[in-house]
Amino acid sequence: MPPAARHPASYACWDVLQHPDPAIGDCRSLPYLKRRAYLMELLADVGPPIQPVPATDDREVAGAWYDGLREQGIEGIVAKRGGASYPAGRSRGWVKVRHADTVDALVVGFTGPRRRPHQLVLAVGDEGGPARFSTRLKPVLAVQVGEALGGATAVGERQAGGEPYTRVETDLVVEVLAGSGRHGTLTVTRMR
Structure with missing residues (x-):
């Protein structure tokens, strides 16, 4: 056949x-x-x-x-x-x-400047899986997240998937559209 x-x-x-x-x-x-x-x-x-x-x-x-x-x-x-x-x-x-489902994700890091991060590095769900990068943040959301990250403790540079990022200790949780497109990306919609 x-x-x-x-x-x-x-x-x-x-x-x-x-x-x-x-x-x-x-x-x-x-x-x-x-x-x-x-x-x-x-x-x-x-x-x-x-x-x-x-x-x-x-x-x-x-x-x-x-x-x-x-x-x-x-x-x-x-x-x-x-x-x-x-x-x-x-x-x-x-x-x-x-069509998209939203999930909560813990912010474990960011790329770019702290006051206006480009992307977030996220731990999704309770599984403790690998850190994953979000898509690029929209400007207004980047400023809001930057303000929330102001007091977070930086614990050094790390890598996820071969990409460097600044690791932080914070309890900041964001809502993401999980797998909302063909490429399974994480798009941050808002802070919790």
Whole structure:
């Protein structure tokens, strides 16, 4: 049996940035709804396993998808403005609404300056597992955490996963989105 038969795949199409018709060409400056219409035209006769992602402008339908597709491993939904272009190299203004579970984590260290740390090094759960780095802190949260770390005792430089960090003794606990993306990252949402 060929590998493709043993491991079937689907290709989900999100958008059209370059139309194959030279008269249309680069579609990035067009509103999303126009790009979506082009996508639907291009895939009208193709069918699975190549298919467009579902889209709706009905909030109730989007909510039902968000709730119902979690069991299938779909990590969430993306909200886009219908009139938005696709600006290359800049924030596109999309909102990703992901399924995520929050857990508490003990801060055991940080990278960057103490008053405004870049990342936290965390011990997640009661298991005493390996220290793990968070994603980069948002600026406002970095200042808040920096203030909370002001009185923490530094116990030297350490490494986790080959990366250096400043180890601290503190009882500071933060809430994190555990494994909220494809890469199993720890995103700090707030201090406890």
